[in-house]
Amino acid sequence: MRPLALLVLAVTVAHAQPPTPALIPLPAEVETRDGPPFVMTDATPLVVDPGDAEARRVAGVLAALVGNTVETTPPIVEAAPAGVPAVRLRIDAAAGHGDEGYALDVASTGVDLVASAPAGLFYGVQTLRQLLPARVEYEAALYAPLPVPAVRVVDRPRYEWRGMMLDVARHFFEVEDVERVIDLMALHKLNRLHLHLSDDQGWRIEIPSRPALARVGGRTEVGGGPGGYYTVEDIARIVQYAAERFITVVPEIDLPGHTNAALAAIPEINCDGRARAPYTGTNVGFSTVCVEREETWAFVEDVVASLAEQFPGETIHLGGDEVEELTADQYAAFVTRAQAIVTAAGKRYAGWDDVAHAGLAPGAVIQVWRAQRADVARQVEAAVANGAALVLSPSDRIYIDMKYDESTVLGLTWAGLNGVRDAYDWDPGVLLDVPEAAVLGVEAPLWAETLSTIRDVEFMAFPRLAGVAEIGWTPQTARSWGGYRARLGAFGPRWTALGVHHFRSPEVDWTLGGVE
Amino acid sequence: MRPLALLVLAVTVAHAQPPTPALIPLPAEVETRDGPPFVMTDATPLVVDPGDAEARRVAGVLAALVGNTVETTPPIVEAAPAGVPAVRLRIDAAAGHGDEGYALDVASTGVDLVASAPAGLFYGVQTLRQLLPARVEYEAALYAPLPVPAVRVVDRPRYEWRGMMLDVARHFFEVEDVERVIDLMALHKLNRLHLHLSDDQGWRIEIPSRPALARVGGRTEVGGGPGGYYTVEDIARIVQYAAERFITVVPEIDLPGHTNAALAAIPEINCDGRARAPYTGTNVGFSTVCVEREETWAFVEDVVASLAEQFPGETIHLGGDEVEELTADQYAAFVTRAQAIVTAAGKRYAGWDDVAHAGLAPGAVIQVWRAQRADVARQVEAAVANGAALVLSPSDRIYIDMKYDESTVLGLTWAGLNGVRDAYDWDPGVLLDVPEAAVLGVEAPLWAETLSTIRDVEFMAFPRLAGVAEIGWTPQTARSWGGYRARLGAFGPRWTALGVHHFRSPEVDWTLGGVE
Structure with a gap:
């Protein structure tokens, strides 16, 4: 029995995610899901609608972020190859997310991001960025696969x-x-x-x-x-x-x-x-x-x-x-x-x-x-x-x-x-x-x-x-x-990766960030 | 009796210094002294020997450091005004400190720095810098008097x-x-x-x-x-x-x-x-x-x-x-x-x-x-x-x-x-x-x-x-x-002031730095 128990434990640990991801600002609605993460690599296709120049440009922001750690950047394509987990970025004026809102679905089989306008798509990419490990922020660190926890986000800002x-x-x-x-x-x-x-x-x-x-x-x-x-x-x-x-x-x-x-x-x-x-x-x-x-x-x-x-x-x-x-x-x-x-x-x-x-x-x-x-x-x-x-x-x-x-x-x-x-x-x-x-x-x-x-x-x-x-x-x-303080403590490694010279305030438990 | 006791305590705290100043590298010989600190201000004269261009240049390094926080920088003069606490910077080839060594004496009445060569004088200034509060490293922070603990340092490097x-x-x-x-x-x-x-x-x-x-x-x-x-x-x-x-x-x-x-x-x-x-x-x-x-x-x-x-x-x-x-x-x-x-x-x-x-x-x-x-x-x-x-x-x-x-x-x-x-x-x-x-x-x-x-x-x-x-x-x-670790922990605020993006290693107790 023992080897099996260890295996189960290992799988559990591998899938364990923080209860709330360290997102700042916190989206309007965040639902963490059971299930394995989506794993992003430099080969993950970023799929945009044919001819949508704005979606392509915003996809380029994501590609450059992920591509920073590797020689190549993820390809931006207009049709998802069958059976390959992909990130789909879509602007649909009828989607009802307003000028700056978006919906983001992450599952191990793929990521779906939809917004009603380009700004919303960009903010959805920023949320996806904050779901990626902090290591993605380094420009030249060696490549490693990037897990994204399974989550559904529906979001728009309180103020303009x-x-x-x-x-x-x-x-x-x-x-x-x-x-x-x-x-x-x-x-x-x-x-x-x-x-x-x-x-x-x-x-x-x-x-x-x-x-x-x-x-x-x-x-x-x-x-x-x-x-x-x-x-x-x-x-x-x-x-x-x-x-x-x-x-x-x-x-x-x-x-x-x-x-x-x-x-x-x-x-x-x-x-x-x-x-x-x-x-x-x-x-x-x-x-x-x-x-x-x-x-x-x-x-x-x-x-x-x-x-x-x-x-x-x-x-x-x-x-x-x-x-x-x-x-x-x-x-x-x-x-x-x-x-x-x-x-x-x-x-x-x-x-x-x-x-x-x-x-x-x-x-x-x-x-x-x-x-x-x-x-x-x-x-x-x-x-x-x-x-x-x-x-x-x-x-x-x-x-x-x-x-x-x-x-x-x-x-x-x-x-x-x-x-x-x-x-x-x-x-x-x-x-x-x-x-x-x-x-x-x-x-x-x-x-x-x-x-x-x-x-x-x-x-x-x-x-x-x-x-x-x-x-x-x-x-x-x-x-x-309390909730903000916890996410802030966990956010430290991202600022560290970006070289942000931030105040390590004693009001915050910076050890929550774990790995820097 | 109570007010008097409080007064004594306040004086004690004001004069309290860390047992070893946070100097990195540690000088060859450091002797901390009893007695009040030297207080450096933007008006503290920096005294160099007449015609000594090298000493004047090195004094300029110190003046710029202190002067960063104020509109004016300390004056560099060739004769100390009577009765004014001053910093004296002297190159004396016969002083026996080698190419890179120096002796530094700090008392409330004045600072005396002597070296045998310009590099030694520069290193003496770096030691004096590390004895000044970390706040001196900010370029534009508002002015405050800068206490320097009473100390005697005799120093030279192990390796060239x-x-x-x-x-x-x-x-x-x-x-x-x-x-x-x-x-x-x-x-x-x-x-x-x-x-x-x-x-x-x-x-x-x-x-x-x-x-x-x-x-x-x-x-x-x-x-x-x-x-x-x-x-x-x-x-x-x-x-x-x-x-x-x-x-x-x-x-x-x-x-x-x-x-x-x-x-x-x-x-x-x-x-x-x-x-x-x-x-x-x-x-x-x-x-x-x-x-x-x-x-x-x-x-x-x-x-x-x-x-x-x-x-x-x-x-x-x-x-x-x-x-x-x-x-x-x-x-x-x-x-x-x-x-x-x-x-x-x-x-x-x-x-x-x-x-x-x-x-x-x-x-x-x-x-x-x-x-x-x-x-x-x-x-x-x-x-x-x-x-x-x-x-x-x-x-x-x-x-x-x-x-x-x-x-x-x-x-x-x-x-x-x-x-x-x-x-x-x-x-x-x-x-x-x-x-x-x-x-x-x-x-x-x-x-x-x-x-x-x-x-x-x-x-x-x-x-x-x-x-x-x-x-x-x-x-x-x-x-x-152990000694290095303690000085390193206390050194943190100086790097923070300089905006040095340093690793807050768990091997070090960074709280030793206190005020950042």
Whole structure:
């Protein structure tokens, strides 16, 4: 009897799967199944419908992922060879999964992924990716078969806006660094990259009609470093790289405050007509463009026109925060006119919650960072009643430039310590007293006063950004800190494989990941 | 009484220091002292002797380190202001510390660092760096005073050759990646960067007289990726960057085997006169230049002449390993003539231990990778008796491309699993039966069949490379696994601050680092 018992045990172990796979964000519905896994190899056919270029492109993402570990990549074909286990990727507009949803069936005999639109197919591939062993993330590790647990997933996101903001103004980050951020966002199904392109310490985008902005404003940063800026070609590259991963880039030029770099580049937008000295400290609130000068409005028009041209996305963000040098009337008049300029350019206006009480026209997007302040909350609720929509970025939860805990060297503390649980364990549905439909989604800002390398960015973003991704994607009823914490602990090896410099927070049991 | 007791406790905690500071490599002599720490700030004067340009340059390294966290950097002056605690950096040829040694005294009233030569002063600064809080490693973190524990260190290295080899042939690594490796080597007082510049899968250096080598041989790598090569300007930049950190770059062109990339680029060095097809697999032993052709010798002459021109260091490494396609006589004749060409170019010849039995002239450097094989050990010992010197790279200890343990996805296993303790806990003084003076030092090779990113490189190198640095630097009597393990655990936050993607080996208690 003994050999037989051992055999049974071995089979059991081979088929054993974690009770819930380490998926972040957690899909809306996940059903693990009995039965052996699907085993993916470099020869597994990826089957797409004849002539479906979008499905073929998304299949290419999966092929490149699996193919990284071997000389060849899985073939993409339009008909499955008989009897060969295959991965079928299908876009069917009638499937009813919405713009970003999908259904994924994994059995030992094959994988079936169907979506109603390309983004959904891409997100289904990201889920399949997270079901593959973490080793698949290495580019050059030696080949081994890749088991995928038998599972059925039916999924779609809670919110349409699932974002991260990167402050490239306080410190400049190269295009390659931005692409790295985009890659890591895509892994977690985030779809909005908000670039904070200007501030007192730097102007980071070429505006061809106003070359001084980047030439002068681009050569400073916090602490006196060299700064930098994105050329028109750089922006096109970033926008394209993001679009291939179904991420929309939201540009922000902060106005009328946080503008010293522009004030240093363009004398005429100062009330005294004199260029300001460059600024490389970390104070806020001291700068403003001259709202009484028509030169300022010509500048705003030029900048908005260039943003509208360079960024195909719907939204242009014009900041509006922390203005201390204008009267309330001056400020409100500025916001009203700025919104009109954005609207006239065919775009949707967005601003920080400071703009909530400035008499916005309907259709504005308000990015809420001070929901914990009762006066701000009431202003935002009133603005929603007047037709504004919200992106939620509560600073005491998901400002991921706040320190994790007292041990964190990087980051700031003015909004408190934002631990891994703090960043995760809240419900955007009840943050404010507004109709559910008024909330577009969530976004985690990462301000960069103290961050100067991509490694710094990664350390502050992970694990917290993954939690924000889940808040934005997963139904509230399916979320719990305990469940998330367990999946996070098991997720470690994937970040390790990707070389993500993440904080090994003591809030998480990283040993759950086992093999690294 | 109670408030007073609390006060005493607070003072005690403030002055508490770890029993041994987390220094890697451990200095030859470290004496921790009672008394308050020295507190370094961005205003602490760094005092150098009038006109000492070398000391001023090394002081600049310290100033940049401390100044990274603040707008300004500490001033470098030639006279200490009275009554201000200062760091004094002095080169005194008569101080008796050798080429790389130094003495460092830290008291609350000031820091005194003296060396006999610039390299020693640089290493003293690295020790001071490791005594500063890990937070100093962040480039942009907000400023805080930096306490340095009161200590006296008298130090010099055990071996003159403390190296790492990076295989840039199997996968190509950009100049920035090589600079990153150099930075991390310098932190641990390593001083030889051996670049494995050619192999079957790629030729990575421009040889101006033979442009086809890089143009053809440079465009392949393992797995079919794009490859790449260093131009003459790239090499000059790497050599300079290394020299500023007192690291000598040792170039290796592997001959007569491991040459498929050259054979693909230059038809005439094949016996049939026909270029070989490119190779992107991971086999070894199948390729050799045609040793009977004078075209081959012209090729070797050209390559050695260019290496001699591009690399100012003493040594040129010509490989010589794993040749299976030549007779023993052919092989020996090749090695003899190759050594003569290197010698004629004014350089010292080095090769892998395969060359040990090939009739080397005195003065050769043998890099020992198979000391565990009795036949190889006897051959190497005989070569030493004939005037060869050794660099020790035992593959079952410090081939840091071997997996750490069964959980490691990256790396190979043909020489076994090389855990953190395995890589550390051996004595180069007794590995072979040779006189102590015959051992130049130690070097950790990192082969890159499975590594394609700098993050992969870091993961395999750390922590093991730090252990190799200590083996090469620290007296054997001062070393123990237990002591090293504790310092390693406490060292974690410094690597984290630097964003070093290191393996959190379960052999180490990483909680010893406390604050990250």
